[in-house]
Amino acid sequence: MCVFPIFVEKLLGLNPSGLDIMDGINIPSFDRIIADSDLDGLCAAAVLKTYNPEAEVIFSHAALVRSGKIDNLITKSTAMVDLPFHPNCGWYLDHHQTNRPTGEEEDDFIQSGGVCNWEASPSAARVAYDLLAKSIDLSHLEEIMPIVDALDSGKISLQEFLADSPVLQLSRTLSLREEEYMQHLLGLFASKKSISQILSDKKVSKQVSKVANERKLIEEYISNNTKIIDRLALCRLDNSGFHSNGYLVTAWAGDKADACCIIHGYEDGTLDDPRRPPLSASFYANSFLENGQDRYDLSRMATALDPSGGGHVNACGCRVQQPGLESNLEHWLNMWTNRESELALTKD
Secondary structure, eight states: OOOOOOOOOOBTTBOTTSEEEETTEEEEOOSEEEEESSHHHHHHHHHHHHHOTTOEEEEEOHHHHHTTTTGGGOOTTEEEESSOOOTTOSEEEEOOGGGOOOHHHHHHHHHTTOEEEEOOOSOHHHHHHHHHTTTSOOGGGTTTHHHHHHHHTTOOOHHHHHHTOHHHHHHHTOOTTOHHHHHHHHHHHHTTOOHHHHHHSHHHHHHHHHHHHHHHHHHHHHHHSEEEETTEEEEEOTTTSOOOOHHHHHHHHGGGOSEEEEEESBTTOOTTOTTSOBOEEEEEEOTTSTTOSSSBOTHHHHHHSOTTOEEOSSEEEEEOOTTOHHHHHHHHHHHHHTHHHHTBOOOO
16 A cells, blocks of 8 residues: 655645645645546546546556656646556556555655555545545445446456446447547546436447447457467457457356457557557456466566556556567467466465
């Protein structure tokens, strides 16, 4: 857990530290929120936006943060959530193991006036929600929070996944390629609309219907472009325009795979174009298996070649590095072959 000093210099309602002190919790002032573009990031941003409706929200992703491409947007009045740690922000909230700042980074950050809330929570939205729920009304998010937690921490059951509820469909509509839609959806969440009201919104229902109809196409493509190698489901979505999380691939693999590796993006892609991103790999444990998530640290694969890779031990990713995809795949498959010595999690 990241900790920070409790400031007590509060006299006649004045707070020279620039922090709001609510129920013993320090809330730094911020005018910008930078959040991941998935459901967790969206809901975390909605929590912070509910607290400060005037804050600007920018959606991003880990690779953009780690590459330095958005450094100019990050200042001491920036709250960053569900993304890699950045020392120039003023408030950091997250739950990814590989994003956690080191002790030295945390000390320097706090000494420079930053507030760090890293928690081993099921979602970054949960970190933000738990911090602020006692001080502001977040009842509009109560219904969706358990789903956000389960989806982001791999706790969705196979039955729940196959049922494909409207909220799961909603999660698949989120993308950096849909900036206007993302802001529209955020506005609905931050204006305290219920999830049923959000799902009935015309723009939202149109997007939800679209992804629901596309699911069969993606399932068919995955079926035709995935092979299981030594209990690793290798799914090649590169250059296809399709994108999928691990749930769909591991549901297809069933009990024949302990994890999956999904290749996304384009050979000629770039981080500057969200509609044509560069080649990347995502690694997911098969959460549908009993004890499927606590066997291997897949983040070691994500960081083996790409120092900017990372995430959770059971769900993580990285960009493909030189000399290219085939070489990267060979390295990852070799690590998987030797998983009992290179990836196995230590049992306490």
